[in-house]
Amino acid sequence: MTIKYNPQQIEKKWQERWEKDRLYEVKEDDTRPKFYALTMFPYTSGDLHIGHWYAMAPSDVHARFKRMQGYNVLHPMGFDAFGLPAENAAIKRGIHPFKWTMQNIENMRRQLRSIGAIYDWSREVVTCLPEYYKWTEWFFLKLYEAGLAYRGKAPVNWCPRCQTVLANEQVVSGGFCERCGAAVTRRDLEQWFFRITKYADELLNFDGIDWPERIRIMQTNWIGKSHGTEISFTLDHPGVEEKEIRVFTTRPDTTFGVTFMVLAPEHPLVPVLTSPEKKAEVEEYIAKSRRLSEIERLSTEKEKDGVFIGAYCLNRLNGEKVPIWIADYVLLSYGTGAVMGVPAHDERDFAFAKKYNLPIRVVVAPPGWQGEELEEAYVEPGIMVNSGQFNGLPSEQGMEAVSVFLEEKGWGKRTVSYRIRDWLISRQRYWGAPIPMIYCEKCGIVPVPEEDLPVLLPEDAEFRPTGESPLKYHEQFVNTTCPRCGAPAKRETDTMDTFMCSSWYFLRYTSPHCDNAPFDADKVKYWMPVDLYTGGAEHAVMHLLYSRFFIKALRDMGLVDFDEPFKRLFNQGIIIAEKQKMSKSRGNVITPDEYVAELGADTVRAYLMFLAPWEQGGEWNDSSISGISRWLNRVWHLVLEGYRQDEKVNLDTTKKAERELSRFTHQTIKRVTEDLERLHFNTMISSLMEFTNYLGKVKESAAVTSPAWEEAINILLRLLAPTAPHLAEELWERTGGEYSIHNQRWPEWDAELARAEEITLVVQVNGKLRDRITVPVSITEDEAKQLALQSQRVKPHLDGKELAKIIYVPGRLINLVAR
RNA sequence: GCCGAAGUGGCGGAAUGGGUAGACGCGACAGUCUCAAAAACUGUUGGAGGGCAACCUCCGUGUCGGUUCGAGUCCGACCUUCGGCACCA
CATH class of the missing domain: 1.10.730.10 (Isoleucyl-tRNA Synthetase; Domain 1)
Known part of the structure; x- marks a missing residue:
């Protein structure tokens, strides 16, 4: 009679023993090859749900496996601890964000320990602690010095419920706040940006990293590089200094088909070009489009509308006068903020031209076209017509030919455009790393000197849902002196996007207690890059793109000597319950603690791995x-x-x-x-x-x-x-x-x-399974054929037929082809 | 609309340099143990038909075609589901 398997007892026993013995403590001075196995650190939401287990248990299994294989494995854990929910809790329940966060961390640490992972807790990283965010601020200064951080006025995504600015990446499916789901509107604000666009081209290059194709495609689409031509249209307006309007197009071959010009409502030329009689109408349209929320404005359902501004420009290729309109389907932030309207060959332009009765001129003939009017825009390639000296040329060649011609004349140049925008990092919030900048009336924008870091968050801020950072009303925080001239000055009161904190945390794990630098360069050299990074695919664009940008920027500053932070990336799927995504409102949340208490952590670990391919995720049952x-x-x-x-x-x-x-x-x-x-x-x-x-x-x-x-x-x-x-x-x-x-x-x-000694030889007749014979591996082809032909199960199927061919696949099967 | 992933028993899923479809597990059914139940263990379990029986035949991997001696796997068209992007000129 053996004793019963009692997981609760043995799990507690060994977790205590391993901790006491520091079994999983990791050191660098080792002769073994290193392996950095990183799991995305959790946000400090307060409870470890089954999704966290699904991210952490299998990756721990892999890390343990590498460790037993003889690698020196770093598999750390920490907390992404800044962010909105902490502040919302402060507003709603009057608990300080720091207290709320640290209580959550305390609880999550306990839950994390129950997984039985090989985390070396002495390396824990918590992003909201001054010893960490000091270095987040430091990186901001470095990016500023490198010209990669700048302040600019920009129309920004504004969430009226969260009362803050959102990055483009945080605006989901057609204009809703990623966090709270409210409709996002637009505002003009002075904001801090990181110049991620400078690295757009390099970020498109995934050479040497083993990432899922899906994620590479998503990032590639997000960056959205398109090759095109910038074309200059002549402007000749008395009293207007500008002598041209430039447009970006990917279809220079259609330039002869331009029948109107469309500027973004915010385009700087709009006020100066608008004729006096159109002024009122134009201003009303601009005001209207500003009022519209992002969803309304960006909706593809919305009918394309616009206003003629009473001005014209000149198409240099054919000398035609082109009316200038404004319409909010043209975005100031992409290309040049101006578009040439070619209704015959662009769906949007076609709809616009139909609505306002603008001419539609075919310049790329569809197959068999006899000069009739088009029912819809023809966007495919074809033969150029109505295009002067380019007539008869296939439009694919026309793109090149027209561009070359424009370049020769000095009327345009080939160029590339990107969909990606600079990364807006300002947040009008308290619970984030302060942006270490000071505004002095005399000296302008002055960075906080390195030796004055960290700029600490004041503990006694007041939390009210005002739409501005509580820091703005904290006089002791705001009022300071200019580091340059000593005069009274004011601090920046915005804090940084939390993605800033998570863009470098994997560096900190290598030397979490380093206090004279963000990390110990030797240790980063030893551990980085991360060999295997695992986590949810929801970070496909934001976190993973920002981290890549960050590393490239640090490399160019000479702080690190590699190009990519994560060598291999793997995204696990998600766990659902009752055919649906788990959520509190549905009441179908699986809480791992209950199952651990009942069946043990080992069972929960193994079950999560067994239930489906990790990549795919599946239903908890x-x-x-x-x-x-x-x-x-x-x-x-x-x-x-x-x-x-x-x-x-x-x-x-x-x-x-x-x-x-x-x-x-x-x-x-x-x-x-x-x-x-x-x-x-x-x-x-x-x-x-x-x-x-x-x-x-x-x-x-x-x-x-x-x-x-x-x-x-x-x-x-x-x-x-x-x-x-x-x-x-x-x-x-x-x-x-x-x-x-x-x-x-x-x-x-x-x-x-x-190696097997015997195999099952499959005998087929015309591809259908007729017999299985156990034979030694060493069987020859002739022996196999003999056996197959002698088989009593095979014979009836060959009766009266002529053997045409025998296919023999050694070690597998023999197929008798009979007619 | 565009990009991507995926459709296999009652269920989760195995098997893709083309070669035994359904591994492993759940569930179900039957049995052992028990006064009984639970637990545990053993066996059966894609569908249809046939045989006293060991077994045999046909059908079967979303749909329709194709390539091949042979297709879950390759090619073409389509349908469905899920994820991402969404006026990017």
Whole structure:
């Protein structure tokens, strides 16, 4: 009678022991190769939900596996601790953001420990602590010095509910706030920006990093590079200094089809060009489009409207006079903020021209076109017509030809445009890293000197939903002296976007207590780049793009010597419940703590890995988890119930059984190792289950010797150690293994031992399975053919037919083609 | 609308340099144990038809075509679901 598997007891026991022994403490001075395995750190929301487990448990298994393989593994954990919810809690419940955050961290640390991961807690990083955000501020200064941070007035995304500015990336699906879902509007504000656009081209290059294609495509689309031509249209207005309007187009071949010009309502030329009689109408239109929220304005459903401003420009290619309109479907922030209207070959221009009865002139002929009017815009390539000297040219060649012509004349130049905008980092909020800048009436914008960092957040700020940072009303914070001239000056009261904090946290883990620099350069050199970065795909664009930008900027400052922060990236899927995304309002939230208390962390870890491919995610199912629980129980009893060879078994049977046992064992090692390498945890677990089932049968037959049995169990436990670290450790100890199993070497397979001696030869007739014959691996083609033709199961299917061909695939099948 | 991923038993999912479809697990059914139940263990489990039986035949990986000795896997068209982007000129 063996004792029962009691996960709660053994998990507590080993977690305490590992911590006491500092088993997972990581040091650099090591002769082993390094492996930096990073999981995206959690936001301090207060509770670790099953999604966190899904991110953390499998990545811990992989990290443990690499560690047993002999790598010096850094697998750290920390908290992304600045951000809006803390402040909202302050407004709603009167609890200080710092207190709220630190309480949440306390709770989350406890929950994180229950996973049983190899986190080295002495390396924990918390972004809202001055020892961390001091360096976030420091990086701001460095970016400023490098000319990568600048202040500018910009129409910004404004969330009226959160009362703050949002980055483009934080505006979701057509104009809603990512956080609260309110409709975003637009405002003009003085804001701080990072010049990420300077790195747009380099960010399009993913050479040398192993990232999912999906994410690379998303980032590529986000950056949105397009090749085109900037074309200058002549402006000849008395009293107007500007002598041209420049447009950006990807279709220079359609320039002869321009019948109007459209400027963005905010375009600087609009006020000077508008004729006196159109002034009122134009101003009203501008005011209207400013009032519109982002959703309304950007909606593709919205009918394209605009206003003629009473001015004209000149198309230099054909000398035509072109009326100038404004319309809010043209964005100031893209290209030149002006578009040439070619209704025949652009859907938007077509709709616009129809609405206002503007001429539609075909300049690229659709196939078979006889000069009739178009029903809709023709955007495909074709033969150029109505285009002067370019007539008859295929439009693809026309793009080049027209561009060359324009360049020769000095009327235009080929250029590229990007969809990506500079990164707006100002937030009108308290709970973030202060922007270390001072405004002096005499000296202008003055950076806080490095030695004065950190600019600390005052503890006694007042939290009111005013739309401005509480820092703005904190006089002691705001009022300071100019570091340059000593005169009274005012501090910047905006704080930084939290994505700034998460753009460098992985550097801090390498030397979390370094106090004279953001990180110890030698340690960064040792650990970086991150070898495997795992986390949710929701960060495909923002965090992952910002971090890449950050590293490239630091590299150009000489602070790091690599180009990319994350060598390999992997995105796990999401866990749903009852066919739906988990949410409090649906009441379908799975809380891991309950399952850990009932079934143990090892079961929850293994279940999350088993339920679906990690990449895909899947549905949590209460009855499926019992399969894992049963399996671990079976392992427990299999190992502890003792083994005795049956004395009546003869030597030949024993030899054969042991040969088979060792083959199965080595095949299992191979499968488990390869699956772990590829992060195929679900099939890794099923291999372990099959091995367990097989060992159960071996035990029943009792044919192998005790040493052979013990060897197999020893290997099973080591293969199980990353997945079920507590159970494996306990069984390791109980079977006399040396502490700790987690310091043991990962088993290696012997290809010779793993190789099968016999195979199943599949016999097909015309591609249909007719027989399976067990044959030695060494079988020759002729022998195989003989066996196949002799098969009683095959013969009837060949009756009365002529054998036309025999396909033989060694080690697999033989296909008899008969007619 | 554009970009991307995916459609396999009652369910989660295995199997893709084309070669035994359904590994492993859940559920269900039957059995063992028990006074009984739970737990545990053992067996069966894609569908249809046939045989006393070991077994045999046909159909079957979203739909329709194609390539091939052979297609879940490759090609073409389409349908559905999910994710991302959304007036980017």
